[in-house]
Amino acid sequence: MSVTAADVKAxxxxxxxxxxxxKRALEEADGDADRALELLRVKLGKNVAKLSGxxxxxxxxxxxxxxxxxxxxxxxxxxxxxxxxxxxxFVAFAKDVALHVAGSPTVQWVSDxxxxxxxxxxxxxxxxxxxxxxxxxxxxxxxxxxxxxWLDDVVLLRQKHVNxxxxxxxxxxxxxxxxxxxxxxxVVIRRFVRFTVGE
Numbered sequence: 001m002s003v004t005a006a007d008v009k010a011x012x013x014x015x016x017x018x019x020x021x022x023k024r025a026l027e028e029a030d031g032d033a034d035r036a037l038e039l040l041r042v043k044l045g046k047n048v049a050k051l052s053g054x055x056x057x058x059x060x061x062x063x064x065x066x067x068x069x070x071x072x073x074x075x076x077x078x079x080x081x082x083x084x085x086x087x088x089x090f091v092a093f094a095k096d097v098a099l100h101v102a103g104s105p106t107v108q109w110v111s112d113x114x115x116x117x118x119x120x121x122x123x124x125x126x127x128x129x130x131x132x133x134x135x136x137x138x139x140x141x142x143x144x145x146x147x148x149x150w151l152d153d154v155v156l157l158r159q160k161h162v163n164x165x166x167x168x169x170x171x172x173x174x175x176x177x178x179x180x181x182x183x184x185x186x187v188v189i190r191r192f193v194r195f196t197v198g199e
């Protein structure tokens with residue numbers, strides 16, 4: 001029995017399995033979706049789950065080199081399936097993130113969770129000392145406000161994309177969430193590195 005693309009998509013939607021795994025399971029099960037689901041569960045075990053809960057283990061590495069050749073960026077963006085990893089929108093998003101990192105020399109971490117507690121505590125202490133001449137009851141608020149602004153500078157997901165016109169002033173987080181909704185997959189900016197000549 002021949003397996004259609006719609007059958008493969010339906011099984012992938014149910015399981016979150018990769019395209020080739022879903023296709024092979026359907027072929028082996030002679031097109032019986034329930035039997036194919038069983039085969040996938042045996043083969044992939046715990047990995048067969050709804051997409052949102054799946055580990056983002058596929059993806060792409062994209063780069064951006066500034067025209068003057070003095071700044072370069074590599075970025076890894078992950079998703080659930082190889083099918084989406086090759087998708088035009090997905091690759092374009094990864095390239096846009098690389099471009100943004102090149103234009104944002106202060107960015108150091110992907111998300112708030114990636115910022116070490118020691119770094120936050122050190123910044124907080126500086127801001128508390130800067131607010132020492134303010135009334136005692138508002139010092140913590142001032143320090144937290146400044147800490148939030150600092151995080152805006154150093155955390156990638158908080159930043160508005162440098163190409164504000166193209167991306168309508170959206171943050172990297174908002175752009176990532178839109179892509180995730182569009183693809184139906186867990187889109188994760190895993191890591192980035194920025195190279196600057198002489199630094």
